[in-house]
Amino acid sequence: MNDVIVIGGGLAGLATSVALAQAGVKVTLLESRPRLGGRASSFEDAATGELIDNCQHVAMGCCTNFRHFCRVTGIEDSFLRERELFFVAPPTLSANNRSRVCRFSAMPLPAPLHLAAAFLRLSYLSWREKLALARGLKALARERPETAREQNFADWLAKQRQPLNVLERFWWVVLVSALSESLDRVSVAAAQKVFVDGFLANRHGWEVWLPTVPLDELYSGQLTRWLTSHGVEVRLKSGAERLVVVNDRVTAVELRNGEHLSAQQFVLAVPQHLVRSFLPDEWQDKPPFNRLNQLETAPIASVHLWFDRPITELPHAVLVGRLSQWMFNRSRGERAQTNYYQVVISNAREVAERSQVEVIADVVSELKAIWPDAASAVLRHSRMIVEHKAVFSPLPGSDELRPAQQSPIANLQLAGDWTQTGWPATMEGAVRSGFLAAENIARLVSRDASLLQPDLPTSWLTRWWLG
Ligand SMILES: Cc1cc2nc3c(=O)[nH]c(=O)nc-3n(C[C@H](O)[C@H](O)[C@H](O)COP(=O)(O)OP(=O)(O)OC[C@H]3O[C@@H](n4cnc5c(N)ncnc54)[C@H](O)[C@@H]3O)c2cc1C
Structure with a gap:
C-alpha cells in the first residue's frame, strides 16, 4: 500500500x-x-515548433517557499533575478519621446527607503501625486487585518482621497498584474499583502525572478x-x-x-x-x-509575437496606461527564442470577449508606438492564449471560502x-x-513537521515606521 x-x-x-x-x-x-x-506549463507551438509557456510566470523575492522549493529540487539555477524594472510611461506623456522609460531599482538602504528614489523617478506622477501615494502606502500598511479582509480596495482608495492619476498609473498597474482583478474586486487585505510583502517589508521582496527556460x-x-x-x-x-x-x-x-x-x-x-x-x-x-x-475566478491573456527582427533591447517592460500590461523579451536567456516577445494582460475579461486578431493588432500597434525598431519590424507569427479560470478573485470575504x-x-x-x-x-x-x-x-506519521519557510524578515525601519 x-x-x-x-x-x-x-x-x-x-x-x-x-x-x-x-x-x-x-x-x-x-x-x-x-x-x-x-x-x-508549456506546449509546443505548431507553427514554430518551439516550446512556449501558456503564460509568462514571474516570482518575487518575497516568495520564500517557492524559492526554497526551487532550491531543494535544483531548478533555482534556471531563474534569473531582475534587480531593475522598466516602467514605460503612459502614451499621452510619451508622444514626443516614444520610449520614455523609468528605471525602477533599489538603493543600498534598509526597507522601506530602498525604493524611495525609484518611486521619485516615476516621471509620470507629479510631486503632489507622489506624496499622496506615500500617504496611501503608509495607511495601507497600517490597516488592521480584520477590517482589511472585508473591505473593497477601490472604496478604500476613494476614502484615502488618492488622486485619479495615482490610481490609474500606480495602484491599478501593480495590483492588476499581481492579482489579475480590477480594484473594485480586490480586498484591502489582498492589496496590503502585495505592497507590504513585495515593497515595504524587506529590501529584496520586490525583486523579480524569471525562468530562463x-x-x-x-x-x-x-x-x-x-x-x-x-x-x-x-x-x-x-x-x-x-x-x-x-x-x-x-x-x-x-x-x-x-x-x-x-x-x-x-x-x-x-x-x-x-x-x-x-x-x-x-x-x-x-x-x-x-x-x-x-x-470566483479571473482570466489572464497572453499574446505571443514573433517578429522578423529585435524590437527592443529591454528584457521586460511594465507598460503603464495601455491594454498591454507587461512585455517579456524571450529572445534573451538560456533558451533564447528568436525575436519572440510575450505580452501579458491580466484581468482579461474584456479581452476574452474580443477576437484574437483584433487584440493582437491592438497590442502590436502599442509596441510599434513605443519602440522605433518595432515600427519597421514585420510580425511573422502570433497567437493569443486566454486562461479563463487563471486565478481566484481575492474579493472581500473570499478568505472565508x-x-x-x-x-x-x-x-x-x-x-x-x-x-x-x-x-x-x-x-x-x-x-x-x-x-x-x-x-x-x-x-x-511523526516525522519532522516544520516544512513551511519563514517570510523575509521585516526591516527595523519598516517596523518602526509602521509603529
Ligand atoms: C495565465 C496565468 C498566468 C499566471 N501568472 C502567474 C505569475 O506570473 N506568477 C505566479 O506566481 N502565479 C501565476 N499564475 C498562478 C499560478 O499558475 C497558480 O497559482 C499555480 O500554478 C496553481 O498551482 P496549483 O497546483 O494550485 O493548481 P494547478 O496548477 O491548476 O494544478 C492542478 C493540477 O491538477 C490536475 N488535475 C485536474 N484534474 C485531475 C484529475 N482528475 N486527476 C489527476 N490530476 C488532475 C491538473 O491537470 C493540474 O496539473 C498564473 C496563472 C495563469 C493561469
Missing part, C-alpha cells in the same frame, strides 16, 4: 510530493495530463527526474475519477480507467471547482466543500493556491499549500 497518493501535478501537488519525499514518505503522484506543472522543462523535465530519483512514483495521463470514502476515511482513489489505488493518506491538489466531483454525495454539501464553487489543508475527512488533505495560505493565487501560494498539507501528514 502507498503511504500517500497525491492527485494533481500542479505546483501544489509537486510541492507536497517534494516535501513528503524529503521526509522519507512513499508517494504516488497522479496527473491527468501528459505533463506536470498544471497552470504553469520554458516552464515545462522545469516542472516536467527537471522535477520529474528529481521526484523519481527520490522514490516518488509519477504517473502521468492518470486521471482520478473519484475518492472511495468508507466510515469517514478515504480508502482508495478510483482512476478513470477503473483502477483502484489504496493509501493511508490522500492529497487532493486539483483546482477548486473540481474538488466536489471527487467526493461522495454525502460530503459534497458539507462545509468547506459546499462553499468552494463560490470562489478558502478551506484549511486538513479537510474534515481525517486522511484527506486539500492543496492548491485556493486553500488557506495567506497568499493570493500564485506559485508561492500553491507551494505553501503543498508544504502545509505535507506538514499535516508528516505530523500524523
Whole structure:
C-alpha cells in the first residue's frame, strides 16, 4: 500500500510530493495530463515548433517557499533575478519621446527607503501625486487585518482621497498584474499583502525572478527526474475519477480507467471547482466543500509575437496606461527564442470577449508606438492564449471560502493556491499549500513537521515606521 497518493501535478501537488519525499514518505503522484506543472506549463507551438509557456510566470523575492522549493529540487539555477524594472510611461506623456522609460531599482538602504528614489523617478506622477501615494502606502500598511479582509480596495482608495492619476498609473498597474482583478474586486487585505510583502517589508521582496527556460522543462523535465530519483512514483495521463470514502476515511482513489489505488493518506491538489466531483454525495454539501464553487475566478491573456527582427533591447517592460500590461523579451536567456516577445494582460475579461486578431493588432500597434525598431519590424507569427479560470478573485470575504489543508475527512488533505495560505493565487501560494498539507501528514506519521519557510524578515525601519 502507498503511504500517500497525491492527485494533481500542479505546483501544489509537486510541492507536497517534494516535501513528503524529503521526509522519507512513499508517494504516488497522479496527473491527468501528459505533463506536470498544471497552470504553469508549456506546449509546443505548431507553427514554430518551439516550446512556449501558456503564460509568462514571474516570482518575487518575497516568495520564500517557492524559492526554497526551487532550491531543494535544483531548478533555482534556471531563474534569473531582475534587480531593475522598466516602467514605460503612459502614451499621452510619451508622444514626443516614444520610449520614455523609468528605471525602477533599489538603493543600498534598509526597507522601506530602498525604493524611495525609484518611486521619485516615476516621471509620470507629479510631486503632489507622489506624496499622496506615500500617504496611501503608509495607511495601507497600517490597516488592521480584520477590517482589511472585508473591505473593497477601490472604496478604500476613494476614502484615502488618492488622486485619479495615482490610481490609474500606480495602484491599478501593480495590483492588476499581481492579482489579475480590477480594484473594485480586490480586498484591502489582498492589496496590503502585495505592497507590504513585495515593497515595504524587506529590501529584496520586490525583486523579480524569471525562468530562463520554458516552464515545462522545469516542472516536467527537471522535477520529474528529481521526484523519481527520490522514490516518488509519477504517473502521468492518470486521471482520478473519484475518492472511495468508507466510515469517514478515504480508502482508495478510483482512476478513470477503473483502477483502484489504496493509501493511508490522500492529497487532493486539483483546482477548486473540481474538488466536489471527487467526493461522495454525502460530503459534497458539507462545509468547506459546499462553499468552494463560490470562489470566483479571473482570466489572464497572453499574446505571443514573433517578429522578423529585435524590437527592443529591454528584457521586460511594465507598460503603464495601455491594454498591454507587461512585455517579456524571450529572445534573451538560456533558451533564447528568436525575436519572440510575450505580452501579458491580466484581468482579461474584456479581452476574452474580443477576437484574437483584433487584440493582437491592438497590442502590436502599442509596441510599434513605443519602440522605433518595432515600427519597421514585420510580425511573422502570433497567437493569443486566454486562461479563463487563471486565478481566484481575492474579493472581500473570499478568505472565508478558502478551506484549511486538513479537510474534515481525517486522511484527506486539500492543496492548491485556493486553500488557506495567506497568499493570493500564485506559485508561492500553491507551494505553501503543498508544504502545509505535507506538514499535516508528516505530523500524523511523526516525522519532522516544520516544512513551511519563514517570510523575509521585516526591516527595523519598516517596523518602526509602521509603529
Ligand atoms: C495565465 C496565468 C498566468 C499566471 N501568472 C502567474 C505569475 O506570473 N506568477 C505566479 O506566481 N502565479 C501565476 N499564475 C498562478 C499560478 O499558475 C497558480 O497559482 C499555480 O500554478 C496553481 O498551482 P496549483 O497546483 O494550485 O493548481 P494547478 O496548477 O491548476 O494544478 C492542478 C493540477 O491538477 C490536475 N488535475 C485536474 N484534474 C485531475 C484529475 N482528475 N486527476 C489527476 N490530476 C488532475 C491538473 O491537470 C493540474 O496539473 C498564473 C496563472 C495563469 C493561469
